[in-house]
Amino acid sequence: MSFVLRYLTVTFLSGVICCSVSGQGPAYKDPTLPIETRVQDLLSRMTPEEKFWQLFMIPGDLDKAAPGQYKNGLFGFQVSAATTGAGEAAQQMLSYNRSGENALALAKKINSIQRYFVENTRLGIPLLFFDEALHGLVRSDATSFPQSIGLAATFDTAMMRRVANAIADETKQRGIRQILTPVVNLASDVRWGRTEETYGEDPFLTSAMGVVFVSSFEKKNIITTPKHFVANVGDGGRDSYPIYWNERYLEETHFLPFKACFQKGGSRSVMTAYNSLDGTACTANSWLLNTKLKKEWGFNGFVISDAGATGGTLVLHHTAKDYPESGAQAVNGGLDVIFQTDYQHYKLFDPHFYDGRISRQRIDDAVARVLRAKFELGLFDHPYVDEKKAAEQFNHRPVAKQAALESFVLLKNEKRILPFSKNIRRLAVIGTDATEARLGGYSGPGIHKISMLEGLKEKMGAATAITYAPGPGRGDAAWTPLPANLLWHYEGTVLKKGLQFSVFDRIDFAGQPLDSGVDAAINKLWTLSRPSPKLNQDFYAVRWEGIIRPDVSGRYQVGLSGNDGFRLYLDDRLVIDNWKKESFRTVLAPVSFTKGKVYKLKVEYYEPVGNGKLQLVIQGADDREAKIREAVAVAEKADAVVIAAGIEEGEFRDRAMLALPGMQEELIRRVSKTGKPVVVVLVGGSAITMNNWISGVKGILQAWYPGEEGGNAVAEVLMGDYNPAGRLPITFPLHEAQLPLVYNHKPTGRGDDYENLSGRPLFPFGFGLSYTTFEYSNIRLDQQRMGIADSVRVRFTLKNTGAVSGEEVPQLYIRDDLASLAQPVLALKGFQRVRLKPGETKELDFLITPELLEMLNQEMKWIVEPGSFSIMIGASSADIRLRTTLTVE
Secondary structure, three states: OOOHOOEEEEEEEEEEEEEEEEOOEEHHHOOOOOOOHHHHHHHHOOOOHHHOOOOEEEOOOOOOOOOOOOOEEEEEEOOOOOOOOOOOOOOEEEOOOOOOOOHHHHHHHHHHHHHHEEEHHOOOOOOOOOEOOOOOHHHHOOOOOOOOHHHOOOOHHHHHHHHHHHHHHHHOOOOOOOOOOOOOOOOOOOOOOOOOHHOOOHHHHHHHHHHHHHHHHHOOOOEOOOEOEOOOHHHHHHOOOOOOHHHHHHOOOOOHHHHHHHHOOOOEEEEEOOOOEEOOEEHOOHHHHHHHHHOOOOOOOOEEEOOOEEEEEEEOOOOOOOHHHHHHHHHHHHEEEEEOOOOHHHHHHHHHOOOOOOOOOHHHHHHHHHHHHHOOOOOOOOOOOOHHOOOOOOOOOOOOHHHHHHHHHEEEEEEOOOOOOOOOOOEEEEOOOHHHHOOOOOOOOOOOOHHHHHHHHHHOOOOOEEEEEOOOOOOOOEEEEHHHHHHEEEEEEEEEEEEEEEOOOOOOOEEEEEEEEEEEEOOEEEEEOOOOOOOOOOOOOEEEEEEEEEOEEEEEEEEEOOOOEEEEEEEEEEEEOOOOOOOOOEEEEEEOOOOOOOOEEEEEEEOOOOOOOEEEEEEEOOHHHHHHHHHHHHHHHOEEEEEEEOOOOOOOOOOOOOOOOOHHHHHHHHHHOOOOOOOEEOOOOOOOOOOOHHHOOOOEEEEOOOOOOOOHHHHHHHHOHHHHOOOOOEEEOOOOOOOOOOOOOOOOOEEEEOOOOOOOOOOOOOEEOOOOOOEEEEEEEEOOEEEEOOOOOEEEEEEEOOOOEEEOEEEEEEEOOOOOOOOOEEEEEEEEEEEEOOOEEEEEEEEEHHHHOOOEEEOOOEOOOOOEEEEEEEOOOHHHHHHHEEOOO
């Protein structure tokens, strides 16, 4: 009765009851009312246009907005920088070089934007400001921690919580209340370029790390967005490749980390994947989003698309006839919020929001999910950022350094080459990765990056002479895209920048061009688009014309790199003729250029089936061999050598070959032949094959992308001030032919070896060495038999049998010995990171709960089947030290 008496005024809007509290305005503005009441009241007052804009998220701000542009509100912004020099929205993702911006400046800008929406739109619905925070907020003046794969390699959830809390504090102080993070996809094939962003191949480890990460943010009332639902890697380790996995496989593997983040971590949002699942785009897949996620799992948050993915049913999957239909398919299929990279993109999708093709009930459900989140965040009652808190300075460098230290994995330490002697007098440091301090994908600039070279110089001091040589770098080729500042064209008699292009809707250049314009350079990749929006099919030819005006005289090679069907003319002379469609290739031709002289240029390209790629490239002198000789000379004068070697990877940058790129392997071989002790520090976020050089080096340290304190951390490990104990969250194969290769596969039908290659990896999941040794002993169960609903502890003894303190990571693996359906040969079910002094012994245990013994039965139900289970404890998935049997009755 008291609830009814609160409402003294009842009005009707669009046939829906709206409630107001007498003397207090609309019910949705009353903070004392239940959130659901406020949601429904606000929803009933909204026009169709206002509803649409709550389902549209973009990067941007109000700086260039036209008057009234956002009069109907907006879901939220990924706000551009608060100072000049900011990054801009690119084709699919933002540039994160927001130079010069600090937390207070961003908070003030967010407040000014928020004030407009709260005070100058009809309903005053606040914005939800979002950003990326994979391993640190991607803003200037924010701490950069080790990349996600490195955080997983710590096998330390307590460390992960410290990192996540630090990132969350830096995020919230700026007014950002949603992060498009973490990536909880399983790295089931290490050729995938985004392996670095994940927590590895194992669902248990990924779930554990994901839950700790998201819960740290959610407890601070920042919305987390696990991605990419449901998988973002397919055959061949290709990014966003179509998948066709059945429900059982998904439930047993790829679904697990997402469910854990929702049900244990409290994530209130999720991002869909670009790829299709069983023929339907994940962004519009009703079985995935409506049936599985929202109905079966009870997910009450909101679903967003990956950037630009809503239109994927049109431009990628070809299952929608136009953009409005792609938007309708997505929202009807369970998508709640369309994430685009530009304000003007709203025109692509909004028609069907008003013509009835999307039910009002579905739209209202989507809008309610967004409004509910905004109410839960307190944005309606406290919409502005506390600028005093934004002005506070955090010092998270100690956390960043400790996380880096814990992430390093010692892969080889022959004859105890590491740690280096404190008395070492001459050290050679080789490789561009020793000075670059790369942070990995989806990174901000960091606050003050420390390179390996800087860290070693600081650590070793003036007593040690450190000599540096860059070596040949990571480039696979000596050519680079021809710079835009060398490319020009004439408009009449006026010389202007760029090349004029013409697009034809046929492949023989006959007839008139369909479109034309000016390109700054030729560096094209047409997968999500075509050379012109006027093209109706992937059947086209493109011609570029202009001039090259060199800025340095010399002999060069100029050419084209792409999936062929190209030719190049210089001064009307055909110098490259590759007018055929066969494969991808790079073709170069020698030329002599004189500074300032003008050379007429024409490039032609055709593509009859889509996925066009073409680069105009130039190569000067190839000095990589000379740089190897320089590095060898430096090594010969040293007592020991550190080679920093790295890989190239990232979003849409998958690797067919896992060897070190460029001439780095040759560098390692040549330096190793000097006879000097060589330690290789590997920089990168995925597996590397090493057969061509591993036998010649004494030590290998996997450093991942170690964050802004990485240089200091590497120096401490190499000099023995910290004993590494990281473990591999992915399997390192001997050769790409073994892929995909994961440790927790189901039993094979026969063997797993090749005629000419082992089925075993180079380094197994969970592997990592130490500067000390550990002994495992005395395994016992509290009880050998238990009921299906019971729990039991497995106990064991761990002893440091070496001469120095160190950490060990005991890992619990379980196998169902006899099941009604095939189960993994073993599966990680627990881990601990334990520090022991020399000679110290600790009694440790794992609690085995029914959840750890579950399997998915024939009826697709998670159950514990009675029978025997192998309980295994080891130092890696291949190094089981203790084993016993548990019987479940």
